[in-house]
Amino acid sequence: MSVVEDRHALVLGATGFLGRHLVLALGRAGVRVSTASRSHESYRRLARWLAEQGHGHETAPADLRVDFAEPSLIQGECDDVTEIYNCAGAYRFGMSADDAHRANVDSVRAVVAFAAQLPRLRRLVHVSGYRVGGQDPALWSDERRAAAYRALGPYEASKAEADAVFQVVADELGVPWSIVSPASVIGDSVTGESDQYLGLASSVKDLWRGSLPALPGNASTFVPVVAADYLARFMSLLPLDDAAERASYWLLDDDTPPLPDLLTLIAEHYRITAPRVRIPVSLVKRLPRRLTKADPETLTFLSSDRYPTASAHAFAARHGLTMPDAVTTIRRWADHLAAHRFGDAPADDRRFTTPGGIRTFELGDAAAPTVVMPGLPVNADTWAPVVTAMGGARAVDLPGLGMSGGHRDDWPTWLSALITETGARHLVGHSIGAAAAVEAAAAHPGAVERLTLVAPYFLQARPAPTIQWAPLTRGYLSHVSPEALAKRLTGTTEHASALRSSVADLRRGTVAANVSRLLAAAAKPRWREDLRAELRHYPGRVHVIVGSHDPLTPDGRALLDALPHATVTVVEGAGHQLQLTHPEEVAKAIASVSIAP
Structure with a gap:
């Protein structure tokens, strides 16, 4: 034996x-x-x-x-x-x-x-x-x-x-x-x-959320x-x-880097700015807990031993x-922590990818040809129930939104890579995501086999003029509570829990600013007309899903009626955020035209 x-x-x-x-x-x-x-x-x-x-x-x-x-x-x-x-x-x-x-x-x-x-x-x-x-x-x-x-x-x-x-x-x-x-x-x-979210992981969490005021330790601090x-x-x-x-x-x-360098390494990987201030360990240990936000028992681990x-x-x-390799392992660990929101989103099938070199958060089936691009001011997590119900789909945060890096100028490169590198063939765009889907289809009409546009804003009524003042919108979004955002988006606080991750994203880095600029841009007549023109020339099948409380405009409906392969589904009782209020109906509507791998 x-x-x-x-x-x-x-x-x-x-x-x-x-x-x-x-x-x-x-x-x-x-x-x-x-x-x-x-x-x-x-x-x-x-x-x-x-x-x-x-x-x-x-x-x-x-x-x-x-x-x-x-x-x-x-x-x-x-x-x-x-x-x-x-x-x-x-x-x-x-x-x-x-x-x-x-x-x-x-x-x-x-x-x-x-x-x-x-x-x-x-x-x-x-x-x-x-x-x-x-x-x-x-x-x-x-x-x-x-x-x-x-x-x-x-x-x-x-x-x-x-x-x-x-x-x-x-x-x-x-x-x-x-x-x-x-x-x-x-x-x-x-x-x-x-x-494991104690100890070092808690510092990474603070770094990700932008709440780490200073890097603890110096070149000899070894954790x-x-x-x-x-x-x-x-x-x-x-x-x-x-x-x-x-x-x-x-x-x-x-070969673990000294603690300040380790946190800087992770910040660079997250593509955020690490704190420039370094605070000696001796001072950290003397500061009150309300300032350090660290359990006193963890401070003994800050050592040069x-x-x-x-x-x-x-x-x-x-x-x-x-x-x-230490650096590779640290980066992969940091990705997993952030993708799973440091324990707040423990489900599997969550990851960061880099189409076109843009750091992108994605959830769902990594190989799925059906890709959901969320609207504003929400993130891919709000679409998780729909993606799960559909099966064979994934949702991604657009550049600069949710947990993805980049910004609006990265759209052309990112969308091209999403199609050519990741095999996206059925694009599901919600609100501003519908704009991204149409632009991708216009650039790659032969590769994008189908468009599903959920509440496509450029075929609906223009928003209130106040939405065009980006500083006001940014200030609101940077401080809004989940309950207040739910009330504003759906008319009830019932969906506040589903919006907690979106609120957390809006408070991180430049996300709120990116959202406010896109909201202002979406109200511009020129972009709306450009999107309508691109949609008219798209040769593939188009499926539009809207809520009965957020209908198409007459000219938007006329545009679709003129397309040879367009259908419209109206979800009764729904508004602009259909994925929050009617996820099962939305999943069923999208899946009815989804593409097999």
């Missing part, structure tokens, strides 16, 4: 970020895996995630229950377990000392005691932390515990105590062990995927990172290496494990 066939891994904390990557790495290595979670629903979420990564049902891990309050710890068969990975514990700031001790120290004692009972165990792998790893093996006195918890905060102190207690108890009970002390675990090196998949693969190899028994490894990328990584590098070299 081979070593792999003989391996049976038990993963505690398997439903967490690191835990699920570890389960995936073990599974891909051919190791039989059991996972211990607190509920079957947690296991089901893990199984769904594994399936999305191509880890099929036939290789799904066994589902066991864990209860750290019970002496037995695990409910399920574990006698043939050969290795245990302890990824459990609490990664949370603001805990009480008792809660932190119970979650991170008492749980370690329970895991080691359980491991000591297993007859075939070869290795117990414990996850510590780069700031607390390498503790002397000793049980802490009450005095030492109290002092450490005051100085470091309950989270970091409990992890330091757990590191020490783990070694002592494991040696006392004769349990073979290894420790990994990872740095900030960021996204998968290939996909950037991450659902290292490590890719989740690299860490998981490293851990999965530890039981195979006898030299790793009773060894601790610091897992981090020594370096860490002993030589043994980890040697281990990786022995096993042919190569650390992924």
Whole structure:
């Protein structure tokens, strides 16, 4: 029997970020895996995630229950377990000392005691932390515990105590062990995927939203990172290496840029301006929390310390494990964080692309030929229910709008690339997006097979004159609440939750200014006439969808009646923002003429 066939891994904390990557790495290595979670629903979420990564049902891990309050710890068969990975514990700031001790120290004692009972165990792998790893093996006195918890905060102190207690108890009970002390675990090196939003990710969030007033630290401030998949693969190899028994490894990328440079790197990738002011760590630690907006426990991580990584590098070299490029991983992680709105939009099929070199947010089926371009002042997220209902479609934010970079002058290049590079053949344009769709079809009439124009403003009544004063509109949009915007767009606050992401976008960077300028431009007679002329010459099929409360003008209807391949659908009871008020009807209308891949 081979070593792999003989391996049976038990993963505690398997439903967490690191835990699920570890389960995936073990599974891909051919190791039989059991996972211990607190509920079957947690296991089901893990199984769904594994399936999305191509880890099929036939290789799904066994589902066991864990209860750290019970002496037995695990409910399920574990006698043939050969290795245990302890990824459990609490990664949370603001805990009480008792809660932190119970979650991170008492749980370690329970895991080691359980491991000591297993007859075939070869290795117990414990996850510590780069700031607390390498503790002397000793049980802490009450005095030492109290002092450490005051100085470091309950989270970091409990992890330091757990590191020490783990070694002592494991040696006392004769349990073979290894420790990994990872740095900030960021996204998968290939996909950037991450659902950890504490620590460094919170600074990236502030940077994205434009609420980071200054860059903390200087050229020596080192907040290292490590890719989740690299860490998981490293851990999965530890039981195979006898030299790793009773060894601790610091897992981090020594090439992580200093913190201010790291944040500047991400700002450049986001194509936004990083704060020019740098604030010393010593001053950050003295400022009140209301100014730093940082939990005091996180400030100890702002350090110039370096860490002993030589043994980890040697281990990786022995096993042919190569650390992924730090800058590439950081950029992919930053993309994933922003695309998923830092946890506010956890659904899959969200990404940034670069048609024509323009950073573009997109949701839905990446290969779909049907592409939705939203109107103003909303974003692609408002079309997510329609795209989901349709299937085989995607929605993109126009340049300079929503979460996309660029501006109006980028439209020709961007639209051309959308068609020629991404395979867009059925353009669905809403309001200002209808203008973009018509301009794209005029430039590429042979490639755009069909146009669906939803509330095409240039075939409808002109807006109120006040919309043409861009500064007034910009001021309003920069401060509007979701409730107020919903009331203005739909006549009710019922759709406020669907507009929260649009409001967040309007408060970021130049988005509100871009929207206000486009709204003003859309009211100009010349552009409206140009769009009508281009539509008259388009040879393909045209489908127009409008709400009964936002009808076509008589001359707009006459233009469509004169086209040989034009149809009109009227959604009863709808206004200009049909995707918000009548998503199912809109999806059905669009899908009736959608194009198969």
